[in-house]
Amino acid sequence: MNQKNTVTEQICVPMTVDVPYRFAAGKYMARFLTELRDNGRFVGVKCPSCNRVQMPPRVVCAACHVKNDEWVELSSEGTMVGFTIMYLPLTDPTTGKPHEPPFVYGSVRLDGSDSTVEHMVNVEPDLDKIWVGMRMKVVLRDREERIGDLSDIIHFEPLPGQKRPQ
Amino acid sequence: MSDRVAIVGVAQTRFSPKRADANVAELAYEVIEKVLNDTGLSIEKDIDNTISCSHDIWDGQTISNIGITDVAGGHLRTEEKMAMDGSTAAYYGAVGILSGEYECTLLLAHTKMSQTNRHIVNNDAFEPIYSRQLGLDFTSAGALQARRFMHAHGLSREDFARVVMKNLGNAMANPLACRFGYYGLDDVLSAPMEADPLTAMDAAPDVDGAVAMIVASESKAKKITDTPVWIQGLGSCYDDYFLGDRDLAECMALEKAAAQAYKMAGISNPVKDLDLIELSDEFSYQELLWLEGLGVCKPGEGARLTESGFTSREGELPVNPSGGVLSGVPANVMGLNRVAEAALQLMGKAGERQVKDAKRAVAQGHTGFCGQHQCVIVLGNQ
Numbered sequence: 001m002n003q004k005n006t007v008t009e010q011i012c013v014p015m016t017v018d019v020p021y022r023f024a025a026g027k028y029m030a031r032f033l034t035e036l037r038d039n040g041r042f043v044g045v046k047c048p049s050c051n052r053v054q055m056p057p058r059v060v061c062a063a064c065h066v067k068n069d070e071w072v073e074l075s076s077e078g079t080m081v082g083f084t085i086m087y088l089p090l091t092d093p094t095t096g097k098p099h100e101p102p103f104v105y106g107s108v109r110l111d112g113s114d115s116t117v118e119h120m121v122n123v124e125p126d127l128d129k130i131w132v133g134m135r136m137k138v139v140l141r142d143r144e145e146r147i148g149d150l151s152d153i154i155h156f157e158p159l160p161g162q163k164r165p166q
Numbered sequence: 167m168s169d170r171v172a173i174v175g176v177a178q179t180r181f182s183p184k185r186a187d188a189n190v191a192e193l194a195y196e197v198i199e200k201v202l203n204d205t206g207l208s209i210e211k212d213i214d215n216t217i218s219c220s221h222d223i224w225d226g227q228t229i230s231n232i233g234i235t236d237v238a239g240g241h242l243r244t245e246e247k248m249a250m251d252g253s254t255a256a257y258y259g260a261v262g263i264l265s266g267e268y269e270c271t272l273l274l275a276h277t278k279m280s281q282t283n284r285h286i287v288n289n290d291a292f293e294p295i296y297s298r299q300l301g302l303d304f305t306s307a308g309a310l311q312a313r314r315f316m317h318a319h320g321l322s323r324e325d326f327a328r329v330v331m332k333n334l335g336n337a338m339a340n341p342l343a344c345r346f347g348y349y350g351l352d353d354v355l356s357a358p359m360e361a362d363p364l365t366a367m368d369a370a371p372d373v374d375g376a377v378a379m380i381v382a383s384e385s386k387a388k389k390i391t392d393t394p395v396w397i398q399g400l401g402s403c404y405d406d407y408f409l410g411d412r413d414l415a416e417c418m419a420l421e422k423a424a425a426q427a428y429k430m431a432g433i434s435n436p437v438k439d440l441d442l443i444e445l446s447d448e449f450s451y452q453e454l455l456w457l458e459g460l461g462v463c464k465p466g467e468g469a470r471l472t473e474s475g476f477t478s479r480e481g482e483l484p485v486n487p488s489g490g491v492l493s494g495v496p497a498n499v500m501g502l503n504r505v506a507e508a509a510l511q512l513m514g515k516a517g518e519r520q521v522k523d524a525k526r527a528v529a530q531g532h533t534g535f536c537g538q539h540q541c542v543i544v545l546g547n548q
Contacts, residue, residue, distance in 0.1 A: 010186040010187050012186055015226070017226050021294070023294040023295060025295045026295075029295050029296065033295075054411065055410065056293075056295075056296045056408065062406055062411070081314065081413075082310045082311070082313045082314040082317070082414060083310065083313055084306055084309030084310050084312075084313055084361045084362050084363075084364075085359075085361070085362040086306055086309075086360075086361050086362075087358070087359045087360055087361065087362070088285065088303075088305060088306075088360050088361060090285055090289070090301035090302070090303055090306060091285065091286055091289065091301055092299065092300075092301050093286075093289055093298055093299055093301065094299045099301050105300070105302070105306055105309075105310065107310055107314075107409065107410060107414075109410075114411075115408065115410040115411050116409070116410035117410055118297060118300060118302065118310070118409055118410060119300060120300065127362070132313070132314070132317040149295070149299070150295070150296060150297075150299050150300070151299065
Protein backbone atom coordinates (compact mmCIF):
# COMPACT_ATOMS: atom_id res chain seq x y z
CA MET A 1 0.00 0.00 0.00
CA ASN A 2 1.18 3.51 -0.81
CA GLN A 3 2.17 5.02 2.56
CA LYS A 4 2.32 8.57 1.25
CA ASN A 5 -0.74 10.73 1.75
CA THR A 6 -1.16 11.72 -1.88
CA VAL A 7 -4.50 12.96 -3.17
CA THR A 8 -5.66 10.89 -6.10
CA GLU A 9 -9.20 12.14 -6.38
CA GLN A 10 -11.37 14.91 -4.92
CA ILE A 11 -14.70 13.68 -3.63
CA CYS A 12 -17.55 16.03 -2.66
CA VAL A 13 -20.77 14.49 -1.37
CA PRO A 14 -23.95 16.45 -2.19
CA MET A 15 -26.49 16.66 0.61
CA THR A 16 -29.53 18.84 1.21
CA VAL A 17 -29.97 19.69 4.88
CA ASP A 18 -33.72 20.16 5.02
CA VAL A 19 -34.88 21.15 8.49
CA PRO A 20 -38.59 22.00 8.78
CA TYR A 21 -39.58 24.68 11.31
CA ARG A 22 -42.80 26.14 12.68
CA PHE A 23 -42.03 29.61 14.03
CA ALA A 24 -44.37 31.12 16.61
CA ALA A 25 -45.18 34.69 15.64
CA GLY A 26 -45.53 35.62 19.32
CA LYS A 27 -48.11 37.90 20.96
CA TYR A 28 -47.07 41.12 19.26
CA MET A 29 -46.66 39.81 15.74
CA ALA A 30 -49.80 37.68 16.03
CA ARG A 31 -51.79 40.85 16.72
CA PHE A 32 -50.07 42.61 13.80
CA LEU A 33 -50.87 39.72 11.44
CA THR A 34 -54.50 39.27 12.56
CA GLU A 35 -55.19 43.03 12.25
CA LEU A 36 -53.75 42.90 8.75
CA ARG A 37 -55.73 39.76 7.83
CA ASP A 38 -59.09 40.66 9.41
CA ASN A 39 -59.21 44.45 9.11
CA GLY A 40 -56.61 45.27 6.45
CA ARG A 41 -54.90 47.61 8.95
CA PHE A 42 -51.28 48.14 9.92
CA VAL A 43 -50.62 48.45 13.63
CA GLY A 44 -47.44 49.33 15.46
CA VAL A 45 -46.40 49.85 19.07
CA LYS A 46 -45.46 53.14 20.70
CA CYS A 47 -42.72 53.28 23.32
CA PRO A 48 -44.09 54.76 26.58
CA SER A 49 -40.75 56.44 27.19
CA CYS A 50 -39.47 57.86 23.86
CA ASN A 51 -42.79 57.70 21.91
CA ARG A 52 -41.05 55.97 18.99
CA VAL A 53 -43.62 54.09 16.87
CA GLN A 54 -42.15 50.72 15.97
CA MET A 55 -43.12 48.32 13.25
CA PRO A 56 -43.07 45.37 13.36
CA PRO A 57 -44.49 45.53 16.89
CA ARG A 58 -42.24 43.86 19.46
CA VAL A 59 -42.09 43.45 23.22
CA VAL A 60 -39.35 45.95 24.09
CA CYS A 61 -38.21 49.33 22.78
CA ALA A 62 -34.54 48.71 22.03
CA ALA A 63 -33.51 52.30 22.73
CA CYS A 64 -35.21 52.60 26.16
CA HIS A 65 -35.43 48.95 27.17
CA VAL A 66 -38.98 49.37 28.43
CA LYS A 67 -41.97 47.23 27.56
CA ASN A 68 -44.09 48.39 24.64
CA ASP A 69 -47.80 48.25 25.49
CA GLU A 70 -49.51 51.04 23.54
CA TRP A 71 -50.87 50.12 20.11
CA VAL A 72 -51.29 52.62 17.29
CA GLU A 73 -52.86 52.32 13.88
CA LEU A 74 -50.69 53.31 10.93
CA SER A 75 -51.59 54.56 7.49
CA SER A 76 -51.37 52.20 4.54
CA GLU A 77 -49.64 54.96 2.63
CA GLY A 78 -46.08 56.10 3.09
CA THR A 79 -42.82 57.34 1.59
CA MET A 80 -40.06 55.35 -0.09
CA VAL A 81 -36.73 55.87 1.73
CA GLY A 82 -34.62 53.32 -0.15
CA PHE A 83 -34.90 50.71 -2.89
CA THR A 84 -32.97 48.30 -5.06
CA ILE A 85 -33.65 46.70 -8.41
CA MET A 86 -32.73 43.03 -7.96
CA TYR A 87 -31.10 41.07 -10.75
CA LEU A 88 -30.33 37.97 -8.66
CA PRO A 89 -33.02 35.28 -8.55
CA LEU A 90 -33.36 35.26 -4.75
CA THR A 91 -35.21 32.28 -3.31
CA ASP A 92 -38.60 32.68 -1.68
CA PRO A 93 -38.08 30.48 1.41
CA THR A 94 -41.80 29.68 1.70
CA THR A 95 -41.87 28.04 -1.74
CA GLY A 96 -38.22 27.25 -2.45
CA LYS A 97 -38.72 28.92 -5.85
CA PRO A 98 -36.85 32.01 -7.03
CA HIS A 99 -38.39 35.46 -7.28
CA GLU A 100 -38.13 36.17 -11.00
CA PRO A 101 -35.70 39.08 -11.61
CA PRO A 102 -35.64 41.92 -12.24
CA PHE A 103 -37.88 43.06 -9.41
CA VAL A 104 -37.80 45.91 -6.92
CA TYR A 105 -37.43 45.83 -3.15
CA GLY A 106 -38.33 49.03 -1.33
CA SER A 107 -38.08 50.43 2.19
CA VAL A 108 -41.23 52.44 2.88
CA ARG A 109 -41.99 54.55 5.95
CA LEU A 110 -45.74 54.31 6.52
CA ASP A 111 -47.25 57.59 7.71
CA GLY A 112 -47.32 57.58 11.51
CA SER A 113 -44.42 55.10 11.90
CA ASP A 114 -40.81 55.72 12.85
CA SER A 115 -39.74 52.42 11.26
CA THR A 116 -39.75 51.48 7.60
CA VAL A 117 -41.13 48.27 6.16
CA GLU A 118 -39.35 46.36 3.40
CA HIS A 119 -41.36 44.70 0.65
CA MET A 120 -41.67 44.21 -3.10
CA VAL A 121 -42.60 47.27 -5.13
CA ASN A 122 -44.84 47.00 -8.19
CA VAL A 123 -43.05 49.46 -10.44
CA GLU A 124 -41.14 49.08 -13.67
CA PRO A 125 -37.51 48.21 -12.79
CA ASP A 126 -36.23 51.44 -14.25
CA LEU A 127 -34.24 54.08 -12.33
CA ASP A 128 -36.27 56.81 -14.05
CA LYS A 129 -39.52 55.42 -12.67
CA ILE A 130 -38.57 54.97 -9.03
CA TRP A 131 -36.96 57.36 -6.56
CA VAL A 132 -36.37 58.05 -2.89
CA GLY A 133 -39.21 60.20 -1.63
CA MET A 134 -41.82 58.58 -3.88
CA ARG A 135 -45.25 58.24 -2.25
CA MET A 136 -46.44 54.66 -1.97
CA LYS A 137 -49.46 52.66 -0.91
CA VAL A 138 -49.79 49.09 0.26
CA VAL A 139 -51.73 46.60 -1.84
CA LEU A 140 -53.22 43.73 0.16
CA ARG A 141 -54.82 40.51 -0.99
CA ASP A 142 -58.61 40.44 -0.96
CA ARG A 143 -60.07 39.75 2.48
CA GLU A 144 -61.08 36.15 1.71
CA GLU A 145 -57.59 35.34 0.38
CA ARG A 146 -55.66 36.66 3.38
CA ILE A 147 -54.12 33.95 5.57
CA GLY A 148 -52.36 35.84 8.37
CA ASP A 149 -48.76 35.97 7.22
CA LEU A 150 -46.63 38.51 5.37
CA SER A 151 -47.93 37.25 2.01
CA ASP A 152 -51.19 39.09 2.78
CA ILE A 153 -49.25 42.11 1.50
CA ILE A 154 -48.88 41.70 -2.26
CA HIS A 155 -46.57 44.69 -2.72
CA PHE A 156 -46.31 48.46 -2.54
CA GLU A 157 -47.24 50.56 -5.51
CA PRO A 158 -46.73 54.26 -6.26
CA LEU A 159 -49.62 56.61 -5.66
CA PRO A 160 -50.81 57.88 -9.05
CA GLY A 161 -49.93 61.24 -10.57
CA GLN A 162 -46.37 61.68 -9.24
CA LYS A 163 -43.48 63.25 -11.11
CA ARG A 164 -39.84 62.47 -10.44
CA PRO A 165 -38.20 65.50 -8.78
CA GLN A 166 -35.50 67.04 -11.00
CA MET B 167 -3.48 39.77 35.55
CA SER B 168 -1.87 40.86 32.31
CA ASP B 169 -1.65 44.56 31.49
CA ARG B 170 -1.21 44.08 27.79
CA VAL B 171 -2.09 41.52 25.13
CA ALA B 172 -0.07 40.92 22.00
CA ILE B 173 -0.58 39.15 18.71
CA VAL B 174 2.47 36.92 18.41
CA GLY B 175 1.71 34.95 15.26
CA VAL B 176 -0.54 34.90 12.23
CA ALA B 177 -1.21 32.30 9.53
CA GLN B 178 -3.60 32.47 6.61
CA THR B 179 -4.56 30.23 3.72
CA ARG B 180 -4.66 31.52 0.20
CA PHE B 181 -8.25 32.42 -0.50
CA SER B 182 -9.65 30.49 -3.45
CA PRO B 183 -13.08 29.95 -4.98
CA LYS B 184 -13.26 26.26 -4.13
CA ARG B 185 -11.07 24.06 -1.93
CA ALA B 186 -12.53 20.72 -2.99
CA ASP B 187 -9.26 19.09 -1.86
CA ALA B 188 -9.79 19.87 1.84
CA ASN B 189 -12.60 19.39 4.35
CA VAL B 190 -13.22 22.01 7.04
CA ALA B 191 -10.90 20.34 9.58
CA GLU B 192 -8.06 20.06 7.08
CA LEU B 193 -8.52 23.67 6.01
CA ALA B 194 -8.39 24.82 9.65
CA TYR B 195 -5.38 22.64 10.39
CA GLU B 196 -3.39 24.22 7.54
CA VAL B 197 -3.32 27.53 9.40
CA ILE B 198 -3.11 26.07 12.91
CA GLU B 199 -0.08 23.94 11.99
CA LYS B 200 1.56 26.94 10.35
CA VAL B 201 1.02 29.40 13.19
CA LEU B 202 2.28 26.87 15.75
CA ASN B 203 5.36 26.14 13.64
CA ASP B 204 6.05 29.84 13.02
CA THR B 205 5.85 30.68 16.73
CA GLY B 206 7.46 27.47 17.99
CA LEU B 207 4.51 26.91 20.33
CA SER B 208 2.74 23.66 21.13
CA ILE B 209 -0.94 23.13 21.85
CA GLU B 210 -0.15 20.97 24.86
CA LYS B 211 2.50 23.15 26.53
CA ASP B 212 1.63 26.67 25.51
CA ILE B 213 -1.96 27.15 24.35
CA ASP B 214 -4.42 27.36 27.25
CA ASN B 215 -7.53 28.37 25.32
CA THR B 216 -8.91 28.26 21.77
CA ILE B 217 -11.56 30.56 20.31
CA SER B 218 -12.84 29.59 16.89
CA CYS B 219 -15.20 31.45 14.64
CA SER B 220 -17.52 29.74 12.19
CA HIS B 221 -21.18 29.57 11.33
CA ASP B 222 -23.58 26.64 11.67
CA ILE B 223 -25.51 27.23 8.46
CA TRP B 224 -22.43 27.92 6.35
CA ASP B 225 -20.86 24.73 7.74
CA GLY B 226 -24.12 22.76 7.49
CA GLN B 227 -23.61 21.46 11.01
CA THR B 228 -25.23 22.29 14.33
CA ILE B 229 -22.62 23.81 16.68
CA SER B 230 -20.12 24.03 13.84
CA ASN B 231 -17.04 23.86 16.07
CA ILE B 232 -17.72 20.48 17.66
CA GLY B 233 -16.48 18.53 14.67
CA ILE B 234 -13.06 20.17 14.61
CA THR B 235 -12.10 20.36 18.29
CA ASP B 236 -9.31 17.87 17.55
CA VAL B 237 -7.50 20.12 15.06
CA ALA B 238 -8.30 23.27 17.09
CA GLY B 239 -6.63 21.89 20.20
CA GLY B 240 -9.93 21.41 21.99
CA HIS B 241 -9.66 17.67 22.65
CA LEU B 242 -10.13 17.11 26.41
CA ARG B 243 -9.45 20.84 26.76
CA THR B 244 -11.38 24.07 26.49
CA GLU B 245 -12.54 25.61 23.22
CA GLU B 246 -15.16 28.30 22.63
CA LYS B 247 -16.87 29.33 19.42
CA MET B 248 -17.87 32.80 18.28
CA ALA B 249 -20.84 32.53 15.94
CA MET B 250 -19.90 35.95 14.61
CA ASP B 251 -17.30 37.67 12.51
CA GLY B 252 -13.70 36.65 13.22
CA SER B 253 -12.78 40.07 14.62
CA THR B 254 -14.85 39.19 17.70
CA ALA B 255 -12.63 36.13 18.26
CA ALA B 256 -9.73 38.57 18.63
CA TYR B 257 -11.87 40.72 20.94
CA TYR B 258 -12.76 37.88 23.30
CA GLY B 259 -9.30 36.33 23.05
CA ALA B 260 -7.85 39.60 24.32
CA VAL B 261 -10.50 39.93 27.04
CA GLY B 262 -9.71 36.40 28.31
CA ILE B 263 -6.03 37.25 28.65
CA LEU B 264 -6.68 40.66 30.24
CA SER B 265 -8.85 38.87 32.83
CA GLY B 266 -5.86 36.84 33.94
CA GLU B 267 -7.62 33.55 33.23
CA TYR B 268 -5.51 32.73 30.16
CA GLU B 269 -1.95 33.41 29.03
CA CYS B 270 -1.84 32.23 25.46
CA THR B 271 -4.86 31.74 23.20
CA LEU B 272 -5.27 30.30 19.72
CA LEU B 273 -7.77 32.14 17.50
CA LEU B 274 -9.26 30.56 14.42
CA ALA B 275 -11.79 31.51 11.74
CA HIS B 276 -12.79 29.30 8.82
CA THR B 277 -15.53 29.05 6.19
CA LYS B 278 -15.99 27.23 2.93
CA MET B 279 -18.45 29.40 1.05
CA SER B 280 -18.25 26.99 -1.90
CA GLN B 281 -20.17 24.38 0.10
CA THR B 282 -23.53 26.07 -0.32
CA ASN B 283 -25.47 29.10 -1.57
CA ARG B 284 -24.70 32.44 0.11
CA HIS B 285 -28.11 33.94 -0.65
CA ILE B 286 -29.96 31.12 1.10
CA VAL B 287 -27.57 31.12 4.08
CA ASN B 288 -27.84 34.88 4.47
CA ASN B 289 -31.64 34.85 4.08
CA ASP B 290 -31.73 32.77 7.29
CA ALA B 291 -30.27 35.75 9.16
CA PHE B 292 -33.58 37.61 8.69
CA GLU B 293 -36.49 37.44 11.09
CA PRO B 294 -38.70 34.56 9.94
CA ILE B 295 -42.19 36.07 10.32
CA TYR B 296 -41.70 39.62 9.06
CA SER B 297 -38.83 39.79 6.59
CA ARG B 298 -37.37 36.39 5.70
CA GLN B 299 -40.05 35.35 3.26
CA LEU B 300 -39.31 38.33 1.06
CA GLY B 301 -36.11 36.48 0.17
CA LEU B 302 -33.88 39.31 1.43
CA ASP B 303 -30.18 38.50 1.70
CA PHE B 304 -27.02 40.50 2.49
CA THR B 305 -26.64 41.67 -1.12
CA SER B 306 -30.20 43.00 -1.44
CA ALA B 307 -30.05 44.58 2.05
CA GLY B 308 -26.65 46.02 1.15
CA ALA B 309 -28.14 47.49 -2.02
CA LEU B 310 -30.90 49.16 0.02
CA GLN B 311 -28.18 50.61 2.26
CA ALA B 312 -26.05 51.69 -0.71
CA ARG B 313 -29.02 53.45 -2.33
CA ARG B 314 -29.88 55.20 0.94
CA PHE B 315 -26.23 56.25 1.36
CA MET B 316 -26.14 57.62 -2.21
CA HIS B 317 -29.33 59.56 -1.60
CA ALA B 318 -28.09 61.05 1.68
CA HIS B 319 -24.89 62.49 0.20
CA GLY B 320 -25.40 62.67 -3.57
CA LEU B 321 -22.92 59.83 -4.17
CA SER B 322 -22.69 57.92 -7.44
CA ARG B 323 -21.89 54.39 -8.60
CA GLU B 324 -18.55 55.83 -9.76
CA ASP B 325 -17.72 56.71 -6.14
CA PHE B 326 -18.21 53.06 -5.15
CA ALA B 327 -16.38 51.80 -8.25
CA ARG B 328 -13.24 53.74 -7.24
CA VAL B 329 -13.11 51.71 -4.01
CA VAL B 330 -13.19 48.50 -6.07
CA MET B 331 -10.44 49.81 -8.37
CA LYS B 332 -8.22 50.79 -5.42
CA ASN B 333 -8.69 47.58 -3.46
CA LEU B 334 -8.35 45.14 -6.37
CA GLY B 335 -5.27 47.10 -7.42
CA ASN B 336 -3.85 46.76 -3.90
CA ALA B 337 -4.61 43.02 -4.06
CA MET B 338 -2.10 42.71 -6.92
CA ALA B 339 0.56 42.77 -4.18
CA ASN B 340 -1.23 40.21 -2.00
CA PRO B 341 -0.34 36.59 -2.83
CA LEU B 342 -3.32 35.35 -0.76
CA ALA B 343 -5.93 37.32 -2.71
CA CYS B 344 -8.44 35.59 -4.94
CA ARG B 345 -9.54 38.59 -7.00
CA PHE B 346 -7.10 41.29 -8.10
CA GLY B 347 -6.20 43.46 -11.06
CA TYR B 348 -5.93 46.98 -12.36
CA TYR B 349 -9.41 47.86 -13.51
CA GLY B 350 -10.94 50.97 -15.02
CA LEU B 351 -14.19 52.68 -14.04
CA ASP B 352 -16.00 51.12 -16.99
CA ASP B 353 -14.91 47.61 -15.98
CA VAL B 354 -16.66 47.99 -12.62
CA LEU B 355 -19.68 49.91 -13.89
CA SER B 356 -20.33 47.45 -16.71
CA ALA B 357 -19.90 44.29 -14.58
CA PRO B 358 -23.11 42.22 -14.23
CA MET B 359 -25.62 44.07 -12.05
CA GLU B 360 -26.61 42.03 -8.97
CA ALA B 361 -28.70 44.47 -6.97
CA ASP B 362 -28.75 48.03 -8.21
CA PRO B 363 -26.47 49.96 -7.52
CA LEU B 364 -24.18 46.99 -6.77
CA THR B 365 -22.52 44.93 -9.50
CA ALA B 366 -20.73 41.62 -9.05
CA MET B 367 -17.51 43.63 -8.69
CA ASP B 368 -19.00 45.79 -5.91
CA ALA B 369 -19.60 42.61 -3.88
CA ALA B 370 -17.00 40.32 -2.31
CA PRO B 371 -16.74 37.01 -4.18
CA ASP B 372 -17.46 33.58 -2.62
CA VAL B 373 -14.22 32.00 -1.44
CA ASP B 374 -12.91 29.30 0.91
CA GLY B 375 -10.22 29.88 3.50
CA ALA B 376 -9.07 30.13 7.09
CA VAL B 377 -7.03 32.38 9.38
CA ALA B 378 -5.32 31.49 12.65
CA MET B 379 -3.68 33.80 15.15
CA ILE B 380 -2.07 33.48 18.57
CA VAL B 381 -2.50 36.12 21.25
CA ALA B 382 -0.54 36.14 24.50
CA SER B 383 -0.01 38.06 27.71
CA GLU B 384 2.85 40.59 27.75
CA SER B 385 5.30 38.38 29.63
CA LYS B 386 4.57 35.37 27.45
CA ALA B 387 4.59 37.41 24.23
CA LYS B 388 8.10 38.75 24.89
CA LYS B 389 9.39 35.18 25.14
CA ILE B 390 7.77 34.19 21.85
CA THR B 391 8.60 36.99 19.44
CA ASP B 392 10.65 40.14 18.88
CA THR B 393 7.80 41.69 16.90
CA PRO B 394 4.74 41.56 19.16
CA VAL B 395 1.75 43.61 18.02
CA TRP B 396 -0.13 45.04 20.97
CA ILE B 397 -3.90 45.09 21.13
CA GLN B 398 -4.35 48.65 22.38
CA GLY B 399 -8.07 49.19 22.06
CA LEU B 400 -11.26 47.16 21.76
CA GLY B 401 -14.82 48.16 20.92
CA SER B 402 -18.00 46.25 20.16
CA CYS B 403 -21.54 47.49 19.52
CA TYR B 404 -24.86 46.35 18.03
CA ASP B 405 -27.34 48.38 16.02
CA ASP B 406 -31.04 47.52 15.53
CA TYR B 407 -31.87 44.12 14.06
CA PHE B 408 -34.78 45.22 11.87
CA LEU B 409 -33.52 47.16 8.86
CA GLY B 410 -36.54 49.46 9.15
CA ASP B 411 -35.47 50.73 12.58
CA ARG B 412 -32.27 52.23 11.24
CA ASP B 413 -31.38 55.00 8.85
CA LEU B 414 -29.13 52.80 6.74
CA ALA B 415 -27.09 55.82 5.61
CA GLU B 416 -25.67 56.03 9.14
CA CYS B 417 -23.50 53.65 11.16
CA MET B 418 -23.99 54.55 14.81
CA ALA B 419 -22.89 51.12 16.04
CA LEU B 420 -19.51 51.57 14.39
CA GLU B 421 -19.17 55.10 15.79
CA LYS B 422 -19.75 53.73 19.28
CA ALA B 423 -17.46 50.72 18.85
CA ALA B 424 -14.74 53.00 17.49
CA ALA B 425 -15.21 55.47 20.35
CA GLN B 426 -14.68 52.66 22.90
CA ALA B 427 -11.59 51.36 21.11
CA TYR B 428 -10.08 54.82 20.57
CA LYS B 429 -10.64 55.80 24.20
CA MET B 430 -8.90 52.64 25.42
CA ALA B 431 -6.01 53.22 22.99
CA GLY B 432 -5.75 56.96 23.69
CA ILE B 433 -6.54 57.94 20.11
CA SER B 434 -8.00 61.42 19.76
CA ASN B 435 -7.47 62.04 16.06
CA PRO B 436 -7.71 58.83 14.03
CA VAL B 437 -6.37 60.41 10.81
CA LYS B 438 -3.26 61.65 12.61
CA ASP B 439 -2.83 58.76 15.06
CA LEU B 440 -3.33 55.84 12.66
CA ASP B 441 -0.95 54.65 9.95
CA LEU B 442 -3.37 52.33 8.18
CA ILE B 443 -6.85 50.84 8.33
CA GLU B 444 -8.04 47.36 7.40
CA LEU B 445 -11.84 47.38 7.24
CA SER B 446 -14.47 44.89 6.09
CA ASP B 447 -15.57 46.06 2.65
CA GLU B 448 -17.97 43.20 2.00
CA PHE B 449 -19.48 45.63 -0.50
CA SER B 450 -17.69 48.60 -2.07
CA TYR B 451 -19.93 51.29 -0.53
CA GLN B 452 -19.15 49.96 2.96
CA GLU B 453 -15.55 51.21 2.81
CA LEU B 454 -16.88 54.77 2.45
CA LEU B 455 -19.54 54.34 5.14
CA TRP B 456 -17.20 52.63 7.62
CA LEU B 457 -14.62 55.42 7.16
CA GLU B 458 -17.26 57.79 8.56
CA GLY B 459 -18.00 55.43 11.44
CA LEU B 460 -14.29 55.16 12.21
CA GLY B 461 -14.09 58.95 12.45
CA VAL B 462 -11.78 59.35 9.46
CA CYS B 463 -14.08 61.74 7.63
CA LYS B 464 -17.38 63.55 7.88
CA PRO B 465 -20.52 61.92 6.43
CA GLY B 466 -20.37 61.70 2.65
CA GLU B 467 -16.68 62.67 2.40
CA GLY B 468 -15.14 59.18 2.09
CA ALA B 469 -15.57 59.20 -1.69
CA ARG B 470 -13.33 62.26 -2.01
CA LEU B 471 -10.63 60.56 0.08
CA THR B 472 -10.66 57.60 -2.30
CA GLU B 473 -10.63 59.73 -5.44
CA SER B 474 -7.77 61.92 -4.21
CA GLY B 475 -5.57 58.95 -3.31
CA PHE B 476 -5.64 59.78 0.41
CA THR B 477 -6.56 56.14 1.19
CA SER B 478 -4.29 54.48 -1.39
CA ARG B 479 -1.39 52.34 -0.16
CA GLU B 480 0.98 55.26 -0.72
CA GLY B 481 -1.49 57.84 0.56
CA GLU B 482 -1.70 59.66 3.90
CA LEU B 483 -3.91 56.98 5.46
CA PRO B 484 -3.86 53.69 3.54
CA VAL B 485 -7.15 51.78 3.72
CA ASN B 486 -7.14 48.07 2.90
CA PRO B 487 -3.58 47.89 1.55
CA SER B 488 -4.18 44.12 1.40
CA GLY B 489 -7.02 44.50 -1.09
CA GLY B 490 -9.66 44.12 1.60
CA VAL B 491 -12.61 41.77 1.55
CA LEU B 492 -13.42 42.72 -2.05
CA SER B 493 -10.31 40.77 -3.06
CA GLY B 494 -11.95 37.64 -1.65
CA VAL B 495 -12.12 36.66 2.04
CA PRO B 496 -14.78 34.26 3.33
CA ALA B 497 -17.74 35.32 5.45
CA ASN B 498 -16.93 34.94 9.19
CA VAL B 499 -13.20 34.96 8.38
CA MET B 500 -13.11 38.51 7.05
CA GLY B 501 -12.68 40.30 10.38
CA LEU B 502 -9.88 38.06 11.64
CA ASN B 503 -8.24 38.53 8.25
CA ARG B 504 -8.47 42.31 8.83
CA VAL B 505 -6.78 41.95 12.24
CA ALA B 506 -4.18 39.60 10.71
CA GLU B 507 -3.39 41.96 7.84
CA ALA B 508 -3.06 44.92 10.21
CA ALA B 509 -0.80 42.85 12.50
CA LEU B 510 1.41 41.75 9.58
CA GLN B 511 1.83 45.42 8.62
CA LEU B 512 2.89 46.32 12.17
CA MET B 513 5.27 43.34 12.33
CA GLY B 514 6.84 44.56 9.04
CA LYS B 515 5.91 41.22 7.47
CA ALA B 516 3.38 42.36 4.88
CA GLY B 517 5.71 41.71 1.92
CA GLU B 518 4.92 43.67 -1.22
CA ARG B 519 1.81 45.17 0.37
CA GLN B 520 3.81 46.66 3.25
CA VAL B 521 2.95 50.22 4.27
CA LYS B 522 6.09 52.18 5.23
CA ASP B 523 6.75 52.90 8.91
CA ALA B 524 3.42 51.54 10.10
CA LYS B 525 3.18 51.84 13.89
CA ARG B 526 -0.52 51.95 14.59
CA ALA B 527 -3.49 50.44 12.78
CA VAL B 528 -7.17 49.80 13.21
CA ALA B 529 -9.03 46.65 12.14
CA GLN B 530 -12.81 46.57 11.77
CA GLY B 531 -15.19 43.64 11.39
CA HIS B 532 -18.94 43.36 11.22
CA THR B 533 -21.57 40.66 11.56
CA GLY B 534 -25.03 40.52 10.02
CA PHE B 535 -26.71 42.46 7.26
CA CYS B 536 -25.77 46.13 6.74
CA GLY B 537 -23.18 45.95 9.52
CA GLN B 538 -25.54 45.37 12.45
CA HIS B 539 -22.74 44.36 14.81
CA GLN B 540 -19.47 46.23 14.69
CA CYS B 541 -16.11 45.33 16.22
CA VAL B 542 -13.10 47.66 16.25
CA ILE B 543 -9.58 46.70 17.30
CA VAL B 544 -6.67 49.13 17.59
CA LEU B 545 -3.22 47.62 17.18
CA GLY B 546 0.25 49.06 17.70
CA ASN B 547 3.85 47.87 17.64
CA GLN B 548 5.25 50.24 20.26
